[in-house]
Amino acid sequence: MKALTFKGGIHPHDNKHHTEKIAIKSxxxxxxxFFPIQQHIGAPCEPLVAVGDEVKMGQKIADSKAFVSAPIHSSVSGKVVAIExxxxxxxxxxxxxxIENDGKDTVHESVVPKGDLSTLEPKQIIDIVREAGIVGMGGAAFPTHVKLSPPPDKKIDYVIVNGAECEPYLTADHRMMLESPEDIIYGLKAIMKVLGLNKGYIGIEENKQDAIKVMKEYAAKEGGIEIVVLKTKYPQGAEKQLIKVVTGREVPSGGLPADVGAIVNNISTCTAIAQAIKTGMPLISRVVTVTGSAVKQPANYLVRIGTSFRTLFEASEGFNEDPAKIIMGGPMMGIAQFSIDVPVVKGTSGLLALTKKDVALKPESPCIRCGKCVDACPMNLLPIYISAYAKKNDLEKAEEYNAVDCIECGSCSYVCPSKRHLVQSIRVAKQAIIAQKRAKK
Amino acid sequence: MINNRLIVSSSPHVRSEETVSSVMLDVVIALTPALIAAAYFFGFRALLVTAVTVLSCVVAEYAWQKVNHQPITINDWSAVVTGILLAFNLPATVPLWMPVVGGFFAIIVVKQFFGGLGQNFMNPALAARAFLLASWPVEMTKWVDPFSNLPLLKTPDVISSATPLAILKGTEAAGQTMPSITSLFLGNIGGTIGETSVLMLLIGGLWLIYRKVISWRIPVTFIATVGVLTFIFGKDGFFTGNAIYHVLSGGLMLGAFFMATDYASSPVTPKGQIIMGIGAGIITSVIRLYGGYPEGVSYSILLMNIAAPLIDRYTTPVKFGEVKVRA
Incomplete structure (x- = not known):
């Protein structure tokens, strides 16, 4: 079958060779x-424990009454030493x-198997997902139970698992597909059950042939699951682009995937759902790729949430040379860090330590109007003009050129031969326009 | 563990290797085959004129930036590209002061007066050519046949030969016979330094498309439009035109692949580029068939250059998600 893809996009060096062959290490x-009370999109949680309390592994330590939020659980057993x-x-x-880890991993009483998927009702599954604090684990960390509860007027007919992993360097999802395929299928089946569907899709980029093979094998055992082979191109795993490729439907401007009857979930989100149902263990650990040319021993770690970045880099034997940049997530959309004393949160898919050479920022030169940003934009926008108006602070014009539709994938900045900070300026304008609109309301 | 301060900036954290210089250098590489053909057909004088033009452009850019305390950007190769393109639009017989005037005009008046790299609203090389043609029409149209043994430094005193387009037009060159299609294709004909060898220009043009420096849109639509229109509106009635000669002669190949695709003065939208190509094709055909000049490629591109911002404005692509929300 021919690999499918979207219009636009770029082909950065994928640099996945550092870790794609390395098995996940616990x-x-x-x-x-450290457990920040906000690890997701939505309302922050309130702590349910006080300093001095003893906590167990899997115990809920923070929660919120808001619908769009997700509770947080202790990933170890031990004592609360501070809330700060x-x-x-x-x-x-x-x-x-x-929480100071006592090293015993005493499991909390609430962690018990939740029953068989065939006997669970959709409503029960949604509750399990919520109680387990599961969020989108690709990076955005949107609460999964909210995704699974679309408004009644939106009929969902496509559920897609995102195995594209189009960000360079990252291999966490790739390894999960190789090492826990049955959990991925199980999680997908649970989502299908919630939405009353008998068909599900898993999209995987062509550069992961081994994962495609394994997933196809396991999908065949179950039935009702189709593996969609995607062309290797960034941002193939962007939600809107993935939906378009799989369903042929375009999420309307300003709309949500549910508007075209689709929902997308990350690979790790599916395994988290499987764990929550099968063992009752909430989301307390995740796979993090630690990589980059500055890292001595790149690896994929199954790590407890709350672990400091420093611990992960120490496990990888530190650095070959002083890293110039530490990034949480991929190099295209990840967040640059100014310290490594920061905890792994639910959305931490990878940690990159890049050298000066990798991230060398050449000075901006004037736009030569080559139009490469126009060809690269997966949203079919004109970054050249949005950026020009954004820099002049002409928000009205930037909006006219659809700044708000930008998905901030960074393809325009990547291809620009003049090294202009296109997406950076568009992002600023986009936020200003949204803020302006909110103020008017 | 970390001794230095970390760089914190907004994503993306990696960039492509391509730079303005690498793009411009690709254009220089693409122009090289045609330059070799020029040296072969018109002798060392063609190379000399090209060298003088390039040098003038680079010196003009350097002088302007120095005087205005701007960063010196002559190593980005853009002035070199302008220089080669201007030289390609001159006959090998021009007196050597003329490329100097042209180079300074192109860089200072057309490019720097309007803000420098990427800001010129017309193709600098073509605007300079138009300026030279208007000022010194005789020197600018002294075509010689290939292998004429031009003196290197002295301005050659030669009798102008007719270009194929002038013969097609049947005006001053009436009665002369057309060169063969093979001669046209290889470049063994009279004309400016860099316009004659269709083969070599095609090689360069395909290189640019392969390297994704330009898209196919402008050159293909431009050439196709000229082919179709010159065939339809033939001299002896509809559908009798000599399209093959029209496509292979004059500055069409050079113009379509290298001049009309100039970044600064052509549209950036895909649809806009197609309009640019078709528009230039129409104007070229009209000038060639009904205008006062035998050739119209330069003027057609210049006219479309002026329309480029407007074209961009009205051809904004339909954005992703511009669909009705399902009820």
Whole structure:
């Protein structure tokens, strides 16, 4: 079958060779772990524990009454030693529960198998997902139970698992597909059950032939699941682009995937759902790719949430040379860090340590109007003009050129031969336009 | 573990290797085959004129930036590209001061007066050519046959030969016979330094498309439009035109692949580029068939250059998600 793809996009070096062949290694975290009360899109949680409390592994330690939110659980057993603001990968300090690990991993009483998928009702599955604190684990961390509860007027007919992993360097999802295919299928089946569907899709980029093979094998055992082979191109895993490729439908401007009857979930989100149902263990660990040319021993770690980045880099034996940039996530959309004393959160898919050479920023030169940004834009926008108006602070014009539709994938900045900061300026304009609109309301 | 300060900036954190210089260098590489053909057919004088033009452009850029305390950008190769393109639009017989005037005009008046790289609203090389043609029409149209043994430094005193287009037009060159299609294709005909060898220009043009420096849209639509229109509106009635001669002669190949695709002065939208190509094709055909000049490629491109911003404005692509929300 021919690999499918979308219009536009770029072909950065994927640099996945560092870690794609390395099996996931489970990592223990001695000492302190940090649990920010906000690890998801939506309302922050309230701590349910106090300093001095003993907590167990899998115990809920923070929750919120808001619908769009997700509870947080302790990933180890031990003692709450502080509740204080701690540096968050987002760049600011966030109130966090600090737990001293006692190393015993005493499991909390609430962690019990939730029953058989065939006997569970959709409503029960949604509750399990919510109680387990499961969020989109590709990076955005949108609460999964919200995705699974579309408004009644939106009939969902496509559920897609995102195995594209189009960001360079990252291999966490790739390894999961090779090592836990049955959990991925199980999680997908659970989502299909919630939405009353008997067909599900898993999209995988062509550069992961081994994963395609394994997933096809397991999908064939179950039936009702189709593996969609995608062309290797960034941003193939962007939600809107993936939906278009799989369903042929375009999510309307300003709309949500549910508007075209589709929902997309990450590979790790599916395995988290499987774990939550099968063992009752909430989302307390995830796979993180630690890589980049500055890292001595690149690896994929199964790590407890709350573990400091420093612990992960130490497990990889530190650095070959001083890293110039530390990034949480991929190099295209990840967040640059100014410290490694930051905890792994639910959306931490990878940690990159890049050298000066990798991230060398050449000076901007004037736009030569080559139009490469226009060809690269997967949203069919004109980054050249949006950016020009954004830089002049002409928000009205930037909006006219659809700045708000930008998905911030960074393809325009990547291809620009003049090294102009296109997406960066568009992002600023986009946020200003949205803020302006909110103020008017 | 970390001794230095980390760089914190907004994503993306990696960039492609391509730079303005690498793009411009690709254009220089693409122009090289035609330059070799020029040296072969018109002798060393063609190379000399080209060298003088390139040098003038680079010096003009350097002088302007120096005087205005701007960063010196002559190593980005863009002035070199302008220089080669201008030289390609001159006959090998021009007196050597003329490329100097042309080079300074192209860089200072057309490019730098309007803001420098990427800001010129017309193709600098073509605008300079138009300026030279208007000022010194005789020197600018002294075509010689290939292998004429031109003196290197002295301005050659030669009798102008007719270009194929002038013969097609049947005006001053009436009665002369057309060169063969093979001669046209190889470039063994009279004309400006770089326009005659269709073969070599095609090689360069395909290189640019292969390297994704340009898209196929402008050159293909431009050439196709000229072919179709010159065939339809033939001298002896509809559908009798000599389209093959029209497509292979004059500055069409050079113009379509290298001049009309100039980034700064052509549209960036896909649809806009197609309009640019078709528009230039129509104007070229009208000038060639009904205008006062035998050739119209330069003027057609210049006219479309002026329309480029407007074309961009009205050809904004339909954005992703511009669909009705399902009820």
């Amino acid at each position: 990592l223990k975290t001695p000492g302190k772990l 603001p701690v540096l968050h990968p987002g760049g600011s300090k966030v109130l966090s529960i600090v």
